[in-house]
Amino acid sequence: MIELPLSRVALVTNGQLIGEDRMISSVSTDSRHFEKNGLFIALRGERFDGHNFLAGAIENGAVAAIVDGKANISSVLPHVVVNDTKKAMGLLSSWVHEQCQTPTVAITGSCGKTTVKEMIASILSRKGNVLFTSGNFNNDIGVPLTLFRSKPSDDYAIIELGANHIGEIQYTTALVKPDIALVNNVAAAHLEGFGSIDGVKKAKGEIYLGLKPGSTAIVNLDSQGEALWNPVLSDKTVKTFSATSDGATVYADNIALDEQARARFDLVFQDERLPVKLNIVGEHNVSNALAAALVAKELGASQKDIQWGLAHLPNVKGRVDVEQISGNIKLIDDSYNASVPAMKAAVDLLGRFSAKRWLVLGNMAELGKESLELHRQVGEHASPFNFEHVLTYGADAKVISDECHGIHFSSHQDIIEYIEQQLQKEKDQQHTLLIKGANSTGMSKIVAALREKYL
Missing domain, CATH: 3.40.1390.10 (MurE/MurF, N-terminal domain)
Known part of the structure; x- marks a missing residue:
C-alpha cells in the first residue's frame, strides 16, 4: 500500500x-x-x-x-x-488504487472466474508485477482489501468481483475503475439474491457499467446476457471468446483431452493459430483459457507468454485439484463451490476416467425455489454415466443420488466411513473420487479426511 x-x-x-x-x-x-x-x-x-x-x-x-x-x-x-x-x-481503497495508475482488469461470472484470474496472472507474471485477488476476496469487503495492496510498482491488476445480489458488482466495479471488464459466463447461481436467470444476467452485466466509453468489454459468446447487455455495451469496444463458435474474436479448435483429462487445443485469434496445452483437468477449462488469453493479449502478452502461463498454472485448492493420494486412489478436490454448469462439468470430467468412479456431491447453495429442480437436472445429467458410486449430502442433493441409484447421507462422517469401508473392500482396484459442493456444505471435510487417511 x-x-x-x-x-x-x-x-x-x-x-x-x-x-x-x-x-x-x-x-x-x-x-x-x-x-x-x-x-x-x-x-x-x-x-x-x-x-x-x-x-x-x-x-x-x-x-x-x-x-x-x-x-x-x-x-x-x-x-x-x-x-x-x-x-x-471503499472510497479510500479506490483512491489508493487510482494513485498507482495500474492497468486494471475486472472479472466476474457465475463460475470459473477464480480460475481465469489465476490464468491471467500466470500469463502476465512473465511480463511484470501482477496484483491479483487473493483467495476469495471478491465481495464488497474483499475487493477494497485487495485494492489497498496496490503499489506504484504494479504493472497489472487483476480484480475478481463476486456477488449474491443486484447492485453489488456495480458498487465494486465503481471502486475498481477497470480498463478491461469480463463476464466469464452466466448461469443459475445465487438465485435467492438475484431472483431469476435474468437477474443473474443483469447483475453480472453491471461490471460493464464501470468502463469508460471505448474501453474493452470481453463477452463469452457461449454464455452471456444477450439483449440485456446491449445498451451498456453500445459505447464499448467488444471482444468475444467461444469454445464452440469460430465467429468469436478468439476461439478454440481441435480440442482433445489426454488420459488425465487435460486439454490440448488450438487457440485461434484472427489469423494466428497457437497450440495450447493446459496442466489442469477438464474440458470446461478451455473456455476459461480463451478468456484469459484474450484479456492477456489485450494487455500486450505475446504468444509465448500465453502458452507458458497456461501450461504452468498452479492448482488452486478446492478447484478441480487432482492428487494421487495412494497407489490406487486419485482424488479430485472440487469442494470449494458449485453451480449447475460447474456440477455438470465435474460429472463430464469424472466420466473421462476408467477407474472405479466416485461422484460425491453436496448441495448447491442459494438457488431459491428452483433449487430442487436444478439439483434434479444435475442428477439427470449424471445418470447416463452409470458411475460405480454416487454419494450425496444435503437435503436437495438427495434427488441426485435418487436419479443415479446412489446413496444419500445425513453427515460427513457417515460418508467418510462408507468410502473407507468400500475402498478397503475394493483395495485391488483403481479408484477416482470427485468431491464437489457449495462451500457452505463443508465437503472439504471429506477431502481432508481422505488425504489424512491415505496420503
Missing part, C-alpha cells in the same frame, strides 16, 4: 479527523493483525461490531482508526469519524 497521512484519509472519506495526524502505510479490518503504521477500519455487520475491538486494535499495533458517528470513542487513538465505515473503506 502507498503511504499517506491520516488527514488525507479524512479528506478522501469525507470524514473528520480527531487527534494528531499520523502516517498510514497499511490497513486492516481485523483487530488482531496489523503491519507497520496500521489503520484499523471498524466495520459493523449483522453479528459483529468492529468498534467493540478498538482496544484490541491498539494493543496489537494500530496507529489510527476509521469509526462511524454512532461510536462512543473514548480512546486516545487518532481516528477519522465517518457516516459509514464500509463506504469509507
Whole structure:
C-alpha cells in the first residue's frame, strides 16, 4: 500500500479527523493483525461490531482508526469519524488504487472466474508485477482489501468481483475503475439474491457499467446476457471468446483431452493459430483459457507468454485439484463451490476416467425455489454415466443420488466411513473420487479426511 497521512484519509472519506495526524502505510479490518503504521477500519455487520475491538486494535499495533458517528470513542487513538465505515473503506481503497495508475482488469461470472484470474496472472507474471485477488476476496469487503495492496510498482491488476445480489458488482466495479471488464459466463447461481436467470444476467452485466466509453468489454459468446447487455455495451469496444463458435474474436479448435483429462487445443485469434496445452483437468477449462488469453493479449502478452502461463498454472485448492493420494486412489478436490454448469462439468470430467468412479456431491447453495429442480437436472445429467458410486449430502442433493441409484447421507462422517469401508473392500482396484459442493456444505471435510487417511 502507498503511504499517506491520516488527514488525507479524512479528506478522501469525507470524514473528520480527531487527534494528531499520523502516517498510514497499511490497513486492516481485523483487530488482531496489523503491519507497520496500521489503520484499523471498524466495520459493523449483522453479528459483529468492529468498534467493540478498538482496544484490541491498539494493543496489537494500530496507529489510527476509521469509526462511524454512532461510536462512543473514548480512546486516545487518532481516528477519522465517518457516516459509514464500509463506504469509507471503499472510497479510500479506490483512491489508493487510482494513485498507482495500474492497468486494471475486472472479472466476474457465475463460475470459473477464480480460475481465469489465476490464468491471467500466470500469463502476465512473465511480463511484470501482477496484483491479483487473493483467495476469495471478491465481495464488497474483499475487493477494497485487495485494492489497498496496490503499489506504484504494479504493472497489472487483476480484480475478481463476486456477488449474491443486484447492485453489488456495480458498487465494486465503481471502486475498481477497470480498463478491461469480463463476464466469464452466466448461469443459475445465487438465485435467492438475484431472483431469476435474468437477474443473474443483469447483475453480472453491471461490471460493464464501470468502463469508460471505448474501453474493452470481453463477452463469452457461449454464455452471456444477450439483449440485456446491449445498451451498456453500445459505447464499448467488444471482444468475444467461444469454445464452440469460430465467429468469436478468439476461439478454440481441435480440442482433445489426454488420459488425465487435460486439454490440448488450438487457440485461434484472427489469423494466428497457437497450440495450447493446459496442466489442469477438464474440458470446461478451455473456455476459461480463451478468456484469459484474450484479456492477456489485450494487455500486450505475446504468444509465448500465453502458452507458458497456461501450461504452468498452479492448482488452486478446492478447484478441480487432482492428487494421487495412494497407489490406487486419485482424488479430485472440487469442494470449494458449485453451480449447475460447474456440477455438470465435474460429472463430464469424472466420466473421462476408467477407474472405479466416485461422484460425491453436496448441495448447491442459494438457488431459491428452483433449487430442487436444478439439483434434479444435475442428477439427470449424471445418470447416463452409470458411475460405480454416487454419494450425496444435503437435503436437495438427495434427488441426485435418487436419479443415479446412489446413496444419500445425513453427515460427513457417515460418508467418510462408507468410502473407507468400500475402498478397503475394493483395495485391488483403481479408484477416482470427485468431491464437489457449495462451500457452505463443508465437503472439504471429506477431502481432508481422505488425504489424512491415505496420503
